Amino acid sequence: MIRKLAAGVAGLVLAALAAPLPAFAAPPPDGVTVDFDHLSLVPEVRGSLQAAGLDLGRKPRLLHDLTATIDTSGLAGVATVRRAFADDQDGCTFTDALITCAEGTVTTVWTNFVTLSYQPVPGAVAGAEGSATLRITSRELGTLTKTAKVVLTQEAELAVPGEQGQAFDVEPGDTVAMAMSISNPGTVPVTGVDAFFDIDARLAAVKKYSNCWYGTRRAYCHFDQTLEPGRTYDAAEKPVLRISPEIPAPYVFESFLAWQTPADSRDYVDIVMAQDAKKGDAGTLKLVARAATAKAALPQTAGPAGERVFFEVHGKQTANVTAVGAELTGEVGDTVTARLGLKNLGPSMLISYNPAAEAAVIIPAGTTVTKSPEECEGSGSYYVCRIPTWRAETFTDKGESVTWPFTLRIDRAGPLTGWVTVKENLIYLAQPPETNTTDNTADILIGRPVRNTATPGGTTPGGTTPGGTTPDGDGGGSGGEGGGGTLPITGANAAVIGVAGALLIAGGVVAFLVTRRRKSRFEA
Template structure:
């Protein structure tokens, strides 16, 4: 039985030895003449095992072993990855250094804590030379500060293998973040004072700590601290816009103790904010390495006094979580509006109809949890008419029994002032006075959109009162045309931008509303708005499912 002093000394040595990390060496250069081919054995150099038992999916390895050979992973003109070595070789895995430290599952021909992988061909590059994975877990013998290594070597005629060493530390410093909760009555425009802090649930003290926090597009951080650096992403895909920050803290943070910022972290919400995400996490990083994190990669140093940590009292282990995050505010509303179109024409003529879709705010539809799932609405074809050209991102479908039409998609995130048009062309086969086709979003109880009377509009052909019978605004109404011609720019988008030219989409192109998800046909679409999902069943009814999930 190892003594506690031995464990402590070994743990300290392990912490020093594991100050670096990352992947093994990159692929070497090509061999010259008859020199052996140099091939690197790659994989993780370091694995930290938690005594809390949260070491990832038990079926997934923490170390994936590969062979990195000279040359490219890309196939040649013949579609084949070149073979750079032929001949028997063996890769030997020795995990005996983890006896009494951790539970080990090895690939290939394994016997206890050793294994051997045999092969004959080695391809260029690394992707196609996978040997297998190593899974590590704590067991009844594991204790804080236990340390060991896995040695991976290789041998073969005409090939020189660069070995790999994977160091394993059990029960090192491990930080859980203080939970966050939305205050009662919180609304857009308010500032949230986040109780940011951590508890060291690992088995060893940490020499230094690093805080990383993030706020999505509708959130900002009004304070600037001298020991922090900030990066604002204001362009590109909406899903990735927001502010990131890194703060460093010197000092010793003891195992089993909790710490908190000396003052709450202020999070300012924009007037349009709705289900925006703030999250943070602490990690144990030595001061010398932490300082390097503040430099480069687009971060700008803070200008104020440093942010500090203090020991927290009166907290309980249940107050801390591995994923410290919050969606706020949750009460902002938005107003989706559909506008119809009307036209007159003789039998045989083709008319244009532009369906309008806009968000009158004040909130945006972030859809951050659903990853940009689109919003769907249906378009019925008026009696006596045939659609000769539908708007992009609109697909023919059966709306309900006996009713043909189209299912149209609007990408999310959707800006607070988004405005789109969906141009259709219809041939009037038979003049039917006041023929109407319904344009509608699903009807469902949604506290973030209390006004839903404008979620329905109409396409009216040969009506007596074009403006009113179309429903909604008659702006951009239909017009007769003797021949099929485009009713607007329909290239590569789910609709054409209207007055504001702003829509959603993970593509970052706010003028098209395209991007983020595939165009779907038929029933079974899903509408996700601000943490609530609407599953469209047969496109005639909607089932509301409240979704709350842990962040990735």
């Protein structure tokens, strides 16, 4: 059945691969990325459209004096640039080789300053190359810069032979050998080709080749060989991939294998290399021709060719999500920091594209939140925190904690008690739900003041007592900064926990995460 599924989606592959991959490029610490793709243009045939944009990540941010400038002086003799749409961003001005877009003060998640149309200069020939540079400034961001290379290319063709799909039946910890084949159905030789494929917490490369680069979520191999017209080529050996022993089961997921010419693949290469990619050292992976080859020289463009790779994991294992609370001490007027959240006890990882699990936090009465994490939504005594997802699946490994720091001011003497209740988000969960929910609630306990001559005032911000979480998120199921235990839940306490459960259910339906408005790439 899974093979029928693979064949059924084959027609969707090229459309899916034609769009840029999710931007897994390592962003600045605050999650900001600049959208400004490299371009390939075919002389006398077609140009391309390009969006110049700014992506701020998950949540809106206030920016002052936001301005974008695009310097196109590096395109002389290669391409001309104009506004793609007559009504697109009237705030942009075009003067000689400089485009200026003044946004002013905005609150935004994603901004498309302008969409540009690039056309080859009449008479320019394949092989000519230029560049354009986008600079974005604001008070908050300073200056961000990205340069897009624009190259004139020869038109070529690529295609994946056969069913354009692979499927594997596996169990946790299994290895599989992935076939790699590519054809040139066109009339001109294709000089060099790049192959891109997934690697992540679910899937690891066993052998890493010297002509391949391996990031945290993507990898690619460069083949410095020529694909002759009408010929098909196979990898000399099938790369071996290992399924994580901690993968959920039963579980189905898909990967991909995409092929592009080096001129077209520059954005994809940037994505891989930004993931602190490492070059392999286990020999060169080569393509073996099913027929003789020839040699060509021009940079080329060819629509991406690719196939989906499906994995059906058999077995029975899932994650166990437990709450991480905190036990703190301090005097009235002190501020303390509680790292609250959840921990995955395994045996499997926790996987989701959107938040797979979330925590409802009930702040102890008698305290005031003076600073709350940006991933947590709420106010006063109630917050809902969700695992950040950025633009890809979130993997919470076995033994990994995800905690959020709350800074609390103690307003009256203790003991003061609050709670953390965690729950898997069944709307987005990509695996079997947990079977043990007995450890899904933990205490937030602020006890009576305990004098400590080494810590003035008796506070324990960033506490390190046994069982507590550390700044990198490790910690026990009921621990927190300063450690923690469990109090009986009865009467009014049980009612409050019920409120927490309701918050989680509502939060699963109305997620506060802002979906990225994805950039697009067009051909005109």
